Amino acid sequence: MVGYLEVQNKSMMKNILTIGLFSSLAIFGMAQEDDNNLVDNPSFEAADKVKKLNKLKKIEVANGWSSPTAMKADLYSTQAKEVATIPNNGQGREFPMGAEEGNYAGIVAYSYNNKEPRTYLQTELIGPLKKDVEYCVKYHVSLSDLSKYGVNNLGMYIAKDPIEIETKEDIIFQKEKELARVVIPQNNEVKMARYGFEPICGVYKASGKERFIIIGNFKNNKDTKFEKLKKKADIKGTQFPKAYYYVDQVEVFVLENPEDCDCSQKQKTNSGESVIYHKQFTSEDAFTMEQQIKFSTIYFDNLKSEIDPIMVTDLDNLVKVLKENPEVKIEINAHADKSEVVAASKEPDNEKWQKLDEKRAEIVKSYLVEKGIDTGRLTIKNHSSLRAASEGTAEIDKAKNRRVEFVIVK
Numbered sequence: 001m002v003g004y005l006e007v008q009n010k011s012m013m014k015n016i017l018t019i020g021l022f023s024s025l026a027i028f029g030m031a032q033e034d035d036n037n038l039v040d041n042p043s044f045e046a047a048d049k050v051k052k053l054n055k056l057k058k059i060e061v062a063n064g065w066s067s068p069t070a071m072k073a074d075l076y077s078t079q080a081k082e083v084a085t086i087p088n089n090g091q092g093r094e095f096p097m098g099a100e101e102g103n104y105a106g107i108v109a110y111s112y113n114n115k116e117p118r119t120y121l122q123t124e125l126i127g128p129l130k131k132d133v134e135y136c137v138k139y140h141v142s143l144s145d146l147s148k149y150g151v152n153n154l155g156m157y158i159a160k161d162p163i164e165i166e167t168k169e170d171i172i173f174q175k176e177k178e179l180a181r182v183v184i185p186q187n188n189e190v191k192m193a194r195y196g197f198e199p200i201c202g203v204y205k206a207s208g209k210e211r212f213i214i215i216g217n218f219k220n221n222k223d224t225k226f227e228k229l230k231k232k233a234d235i236k237g238t239q240f241p242k243a244y245y246y247v248d249q250v251e252v253f254v255l256e257n258p259e260d261c262d263c264s265q266k267q268k269t270n271s272g273e274s275v276i277y278h279k280q281f282t283s284e285d286a287f288t289m290e291q292q293i294k295f296s297t298i299y300f301d302n303l304k305s306e307i308d309p310i311m312v313t314d315l316d317n318l319v320k321v322l323k324e325n326p327e328v329k330i331e332i333n334a335h336a337d338k339s340e341v342v343a344a345s346k347e348p349d350n351e352k353w354q355k356l357d358e359k360r361a362e363i364v365k366s367y368l369v370e371k372g373i374d375t376g377r378l379t380i381k382n383h384s385s386l387r388a389a390s391e392g393t394a395e396i397d398k399a400k401n402r403r404v405e406f407v408i409v410k
Helices: 289-294 309-324 338-346 356-370 395-401
Strands: 002-004 017-021 074-077 103-111 121-124 134-143 149-151 154-159 171-173 198-205 212-217 226-228 242-254 277-281 329-334 378-382 403-409
Touching (some): 103 149, 121 242, 134 154, 212 242, 277 395, 289 309, 289 403, 309 356, 329 356, 356 378
Parallel strands (some): 149 242, 329 378
Antiparallel strands (some): 017 277, 074 103, 121 212, 134 198, 134 242, 149 226, 154 212, 329 403
């Protein structure tokens, strides 16, 4: 091991039904404009002879990218063959970000008892960083299906000069001067997502003239938190005793808006902008009991089944109505948008996207039961995308279709 010494917008009117589009909570770009990104080949798309790629350890095939040690990182492509192909390859199954075709890289961030050397991604920026300017560094990772572990400490090292090591050893920084150049997310959580890419973000204040970045894990195993995962039953192959991550869409850009570097916010999915439609009534006195139940429709984020916080008020109003009318039984009608069904069909192994209507119905039912509504008063009926609330193709129309409605059972 090499030891480095330095190294919602909400419109509300009393007593009326208000309809709002909450884009402020949900619209978030996957990437900055190319002119702003200082990474020249951020998605590894520019690659020479990628059609002949049929083995791993070939990151240099992607223009501008390399590895700083003798243990090379991997490149995957939908045009490649065998273990280096996409979506099914030697480490599992994954699509490139936001597309069915393209490239991404792969690195080893941890191995049990250091049995396998780590790998890293290195590239030169388009231009040097400016002194005292804050930059957002962002890249996206997906833990491979056959990884037995997930880890934290994934970071981006930013330096004036490249690292060149002729041996297959880990890069471990120990002194504060070098650790200060490693950008790690503030929460530094273990990255466990095995379906779809999740962002890693951090802010870096430049000392000036830095122009190289390296992505990987720069801390000892003893200082790295890991969690063990079970292999999913539908995944073929044997788990590897390591944490292996696919990497895509790498960015370094001047930070002008702090929200641009907040990876805790909702991210744009590979099916377009994320928009939550919202209806809210602010005074039940203006409506009959039947109208209040009808107006309690719950809307969902794109390709999500979780209840968004902006919907809690509507659900709590429904709970209040049901408690005031204990004889009323309701049917929970769940729906998905056609684009969600299409996206799920393209990624059948992504369990989070399958049967979204059923999952939405169940989570709403669970919420009502937890709030004291007897389960015998609740039935579920799933419609998938068969009964669209809107036939339009705009994001607002799609958002109207991602819903759970309530119908009184007579």
